Amino acid sequence: MAAGRAPSEVTLVGVTKGFPASDLALLAELGVLDVGEARDQEARAKLAELAELGQLEPAPGAAAANLRWHVIGRLQTNKARSVAGYAHLVHTVDRPELAAALGKAASTLREADGSRGPLGVLAQASLDGDPGRGGVAEGDLPALLDAIAQQPALTLRGLMVVAPRDGDPGVHFARAAAWMELARAHIGPLSVLSAGMSGDFEAAIAHGATHVRVGTALLGYRAPILG
Numbered sequence: 001m002a003a004g005r006a007p008s009e010v011t012l013v014g015v016t017k018g019f020p021a022s023d024l025a026l027l028a029e030l031g032v033l034d035v036g037e038a039r040d041q042e043a044r045a046k047l048a049e050l051a052e053l054g055q056l057e058p059a060p061g062a063a064a065a066n067l068r069w070h071v072i073g074r075l076q077t078n079k080a081r082s083v084a085g086y087a088h089l090v091h092t093v094d095r096p097e098l099a100a101a102l103g104k105a106a107s108t109l110r111e112a113d114g115s116r117g118p119l120g121v122l123a124q125a126s127l128d129g130d131p132g133r134g135g136v137a138e139g140d141l142p143a144l145l146d147a148i149a150q151q152p153a154l155t156l157r158g159l160m161v162v163a164p165r166d167g168d169p170g171v172h173f174a175r176a177a178a179w180m181e182l183a184r185a186h187i188g189p190l191s192v193l194s195a196g197m198s199g200d201f202e203a204a205i206a207h208g209a210t211h212v213r214v215g216t217a218l219l220g221y222r223a224p225i226l227g
């Protein structure tokens, strides 16, 4: 790899928002088992559709049963219960209230099913302090990390960033790497940096991204999702 990092160090999350459930089944067949969805409603519809496909004989959706669902869109607290039910990793925890809502939901699910592990989450940080794309400003990051760590049914695994549209992505992701170090100094070991999309994943990988979220470069053009 150009960045001198082994492919096994980086997880490709296939971003499937705006694409049909059949594309998730196809990605699963190709070995892309990590899928990213931005909206709870859309993810739930695809889960239901894939479950139906999996029941057919021969089952075209068989590989899709092993999918790991990544939540990458802004999340309202009233969706916490739903998301905690299927998410492998919630990338977009951007405020203490959301950490509390997810913690409560995950705890309820674990009481009902003792075999469930804690829910993995990332703290989303805003690299330019612009709340438009979600994420806490640098100064609010320690409090968010603390709020997540307080929830026994959540496991804080790292940070997530979306690079600002303007400027050199390398500069933005260098800042993300520095914030990883600050976060580790504050809270302890963290293994995940979710950074990089179709347009900038190479720069993100060069700066330590462990998860890249790639839609367009994998599946092609997607009509903008409005609202």
Ligand SMILES: *Cc1c(COP(=O)(O)O)cnc(C)c1O
Residues within 6 Å of the ligand: 015, 017, 038, 072, 073, 162, 196, 197, 198, 199, 213, 214, 215, 216, 217
């Ligand atoms: C849509 C989306 C992506 C994927 O973007 P592409 O440019 O299609 O690769 C990645 N991350 C987040 C948070 C997204 O909303």
